[in-house]
Amino acid sequence: MPGSVNITVGLPLNDTLTNLLIYEGLIYLMSKVPAKVETDKITIPRDGIARVYSKLDEEIMNEINVSTVGRNDNDSLKRFLDWLGISGKELREKLQSLSTDNRRRKGVSQIKNYRELLYILNRSHEKLRFSADTIFIGADIGKRRITIGDVKGDKGITLQLMKSERYTGLTSTEHEYTTSQLTTYVSPEVLLVAMLGLYSSFVCRNANTYYFLFFSPVEMGEMLSSIKDIDKMVLIKNGIRETLEEVIRRQFMGELILAEIYLSAKLEAELAENNVKSISLLLLRINHEGQTYKVYEAIPLTIFSREARELYRVLEKIIAPGSIVLDRLRNSDNVEHSNLVSAIIGLYRFVILDDKYGIYHALRELHNAYVKVKGDKKLEQRYLELFRDVGILERFL
Numbered sequence: 001m002p003g004s005v006n007i008t009v010g011l012p013l014n015d016t017l018t019n020l021l022i023y024e025g026l027i028y029l030m031s032k033v034p035a036k037v038e039t040d041k042i043t044i045p046r047d048g049i050a051r052v053y054s055k056l057d058e059e060i061m062n063e064i065n066v067s068t069v070g071r072n073d074n075d076s077l078k079r080f081l082d083w084l085g086i087s088g089k090e091l092r093e094k095l096q097s098l099s100t101d102n103r104r105r106k107g108v109s110q111i112k113n114y115r116e117l118l119y120i121l122n123r124s125h126e127k128l129r130f131s132a133d134t135i136f137i138g139a140d141i142g143k144r145r146i147t148i149g150d151v152k153g154d155k156g157i158t159l160q161l162m163k164s165e166r167y168t169g170l171t172s173t174e175h176e177y178t179t180s181q182l183t184t185y186v187s188p189e190v191l192l193v194a195m196l197g198l199y200s201s202f203v204c205r206n207a208n209t210y211y212f213l214f215f216s217p218v219e220m221g222e223m224l225s226s227i228k229d230i231d232k233m234v235l236i237k238n239g240i241r242e243t244l245e246e247v248i249r250r251q252f253m254g255e256l257i258l259a260e261i262y263l264s265a266k267l268e269a270e271l272a273e274n275n276v277k278s279i280s281l282l283l284l285r286i287n288h289e290g291q292t293y294k295v296y297e298a299i300p301l302t303i304f305s306r307e308a309r310e311l312y313r314v315l316e317k318i319i320a321p322g323s324i325v326l327d328r329l330r331n332s333d334n335v336e337h338s339n340l341v342s343a344i345i346g347l348y349r350f351v352i353l354d355d356k357y358g359i360y361h362a363l364r365e366l367h368n369a370y371v372k373v374k375g376d377k378k379l380e381q382r383y384l385e386l387f388r389d390v391g392i393l394e395r396f397l
Contacts, residue, residue: 010138156185
């Protein structure tokens with residue numbers, strides 16, 4: 001490919017946050033520019049990274065409310081921006097233009113949020129470049145640190161978000177790091193890729209908790225091996241990310257269980273239309289605690305394309321974000337709350353575990369919930385409307 005850059009990938013495909021961000025960024029990059037994959041090498045146009053950053057969606061960037069961590073990140077971000085040739089007056093002007101209240105940002109020359117960093121990269125896309133014809137993305141262990149990419153001397157970039165796991169427990173006989181914590185440093189080129197991964201994986205924020213949605217390592221491997229079409233998979237995942245945001249923001253009881261059921265029901269038709277049999281994802285819950293980030297939960301989400309799509313359309317109505325079921329689940333003091341929890345468990349058994357008895361269980365508990373609210377005309381009416389929708393389920397029992 002004339003005027004191209006070869007990206008050699010030697011990084012393990014696993015579920016550590018740093019590796020997920022990098023691989024997610026590579027997949028997003030490949031979905032936006034012509035790319036050729038050969039074993040562990042990806043070839044893209046030399047201006048590919050600049051092209052992708054120039055077309056980032058401002059609405060999506062505005063939603064990425066992920067804080068940097070004060071002085072622990074400032075030095076690294078300064079080195080990164082100096083490498084790009086962005087500093088001093090230019091940086092202050094770009095940061096000030098981000099705020100509707102110019103007085104609040106006046107004179108500020110430090111990035112406080114990854115949204116700001118993405119905005120600067122988007123507005124400075126002409127400065128973005130890979131500095132060599134071949135970029136190596138692989139890990140090197142030494143001196144109680146892990147370096148990813150071509151890190152020269154002490155010029156590596158280390159951000160708290162990418163240190164959330166600190167790679168404890170390496171057990172190779174070649175290194176004595178089983179009980180050590182190793183700090184991760186990346187090259188500027190690798191950070192450019194990882195920031196695309198952050199852009200394409202961020203779901204939403206609730207207080208100091210952040211949710212990120214990644215392709216699973218297995219799914220990433222299949223896409224990089226051309227077993228699955230990257231463009232189709234990225235498109236489907238974007239839709240899933242939007243749905244997850246809607247569910248999680250409402251802060252329902254057991255929102256992640258509900259999200260898995262709702263996604264499975266909602267995406268049946270879309271998977272079939274794209275001739276995709278399944279999609280395997282990983283939802284990470286990350287907390288910001290003081291001067292650190294910590295990965296608190298990793299939830300695998302595997303969604304299969306099945307028959308009986310009419311049935312799944314009805315199930316989608318039952319647990320849609322605006323349904324009576326989810327509205328009443330929000331308050332554990334509601335008289336029928338325990339019945340609705342049992343109904344959700346029944347739906348989970350059917351949708352995720354393929355246990356037909358789960359449907360019987362869910363319908364019985366929904367009826368019990370209706371009985372408990374009798375006398376409240378408004379709630380009665382909403383439950384009756386729900387029963388009209390779910391009546392079709394009887395055909396499948």
